[in-house]
Amino acid sequence: GAGVSQSPSNKVTEKGKDVELRCDPISGHTALYWYRQSLGQGLEFLIYFQGNSAPDKSGLPSDRFSAERTGGSVSTLTIQRTQQEDSAVYLCASRTDTGELFFGEGSRLTVL
Amino acid sequence: GENVEQHPSTLSVQEGDSAVIKCTYSDSASNYFPWYKQELGKGPQLIIDIRSNVGEKKDQRIAVTLNKTAKHFSLHITETQPEDSAVYFCAASKGGYQKVTFGIGTKLQVIP
Numbered sequence: 001g002a003g004v005s006q007s008p009s010n011k012v013t014e015k016g017k018d019v020e021l022r023c024d025p026i027s028g029h030t031a032l033y034w035y036r037q038s039l040g041q042g043l044e045f046l047i048y049f050q051g052n053s054a055p056d057k058s059g060l061p062s063d064r065f066s067a068e069r070t071g072g073s074v075s076t077l078t079i080q081r082t083q084q085e086d087s088a089v090y091l092c093a094s095r096t097d098t099g100e101l102f103f104g105e106g107s108r109l110t111v112l
Numbered sequence: 113g114e115n116v117e118q119h120p121s122t123l124s125v126q127e128g129d130s131a132v133i134k135c136t137y138s139d140s141a142s143n144y145f146p147w148y149k150q151e152l153g154k155g156p157q158l159i160i161d162i163r164s165n166v167g168e169k170k171d172q173r174i175a176v177t178l179n180k181t182a183k184h185f186s187l188h189i190t191e192t193q194p195e196d197s198a199v200y201f202c203a204a205s206k207g208g209y210q211k212v213t214f215g216i217g218t219k220l221q222v223i224p
Contacts (some may be wrong), residue, residue: 002146004155030209031209041157041215041217042201042214042215042216042217043203043217045211045212045214047213048209051209054212058113058211059211063138068171091155093155095209098218099146099161099207099208100146100161101148101156103148103155103156103211104155105153105154106155
């Protein structure tokens, strides 16, 4: 497709389980960002990848969160031992060289 | 790091009236200030942006102003329409592929 694709769109999991969220960015965009949006909250930066540079992980809230980007394209955000406070919409965006972020529709995570 | 504050958090206006959303930022090195609109169930979408070498930019009913000395920028929507109802986010970045920091968002309701 032409836009940023995220999967799954909805994920319900039990506390303590691991989850993986996938992002397929727009072809040719070298930068990829992950944000978290909790109910009624703003966009909390998690991590971004730019080309072959080391990712900026400064926004990851704990060591239970990790992300990788394979082949400079698809990215996976992994949350281990999920907690109820991890419930949120996780948004992925890829970025043009002019600065515009193109967001996917997000993955809504619910931890029971 | 950068801190972006946005207000008001909610705003209701009558159709045809103007709406103004204001943001401040903390890092004087920031030089790129985009505004995003998020409709229910969707990812945010860029509506307008401004760079630090200009003070104002217009696009039809939308305008953004920037005061670098005071470190604040504003979004102005004139002749509001019901389809303008959404959550609006301001953001700041140092440009290039740097981290983009978002405000908490403003929920705009346009009353027909």
